[in-house]
Amino acid sequence: xxxxxxxxxxxxxxxxxxxxxxxxxxxxxxxxxxxxxxxxxxxxxxxxxxxxxxxxxxxxxxxxxxxxxxxxxxxxxxxxxxxxxxxxxxxxxxxxxxxxxxxxxxxxxxxxxxxxxxxxxxxxxxxxxxxxxxxxxxxxxxxxxxxxxxxxxxxxxxxxxxxxxxxxx
Numbered sequence: 001x002x003x004x005x006x007x008x009x010x011x012x013x014x015x016x017x018x019x020x021x022x023x024x025x026x027x028x029x030x031x032x033x034x035x036x037x038x039x040x041x042x043x044x045x046x047x048x049x050x051x052x053x054x055x056x057x058x059x060x061x062x063x064x065x066x067x068x069x070x071x072x073x074x075x076x077x078x079x080x081x082x083x084x085x086x087x088x089x090x091x092x093x094x095x096x097x098x099x100x101x102x103x104x105x106x107x108x109x110x111x112x113x114x115x116x117x118x119x120x121x122x123x124x125x126x127x128x129x130x131x132x133x134x135x136x137x138x139x140x141x142x143x144x145x146x147x148x149x150x151x152x153x154x155x156x157x158x159x160x161x162x163x164x165x166x167x168x169x
Contacts, residue, residue, distance in 0.1 A: 023145055025145040026133060026149070029133075032071045033129060039121060040118035046114075046167045056109070063163070090127070091128060094124045098117070101120060
């Protein structure tokens with residue numbers, strides 16, 4: 001059991017070391033990313049432990065409905081109107097790819113689909129944190145960022161990932 005916690009702590013520390021200081025107006029979205037990275041980790045742990053595919057499938061569906069779907073909506077309705085460029089197009093495309101993979105998983109619970117989902121989600125988050133968010137911070141005015149922060153404050157909720165079936169343990 002100690003080894004599991006050490007692995008999780010190592011994962012979190014690895015992520016924390018690589019994160020940049022985020023503009024306070026979009027930090028809520030970065031906090032969501034932390035839970036997305038944990039989702040990927042949990043899926044990989046479940047696969048390593050040879051967890052029944054149906055249990056992982058239910059978690060992916062839960063995480064989509066409870067977290068990712070709303071997070072994507074917030075980014076698309078609040079951030080995208082401020083900047084429409086190749087980086088934003090990539091983010092939109094990856095949102096659709098992740099959504100399509102969730103629907104594929106709902107119909108077909110294969111470990112490879114789970115791994116594809118975990119990899120795509122992690123890579124997407126890393127792109128947003130390392131490229132897209134800094135791009136927004138560098139190219140939007142402080143007023144635009146404040147308007148984004150105000151809009152997020154009105155609709156964003158800091159929900160926790162409180163899924164009960166801890167298949168990854």
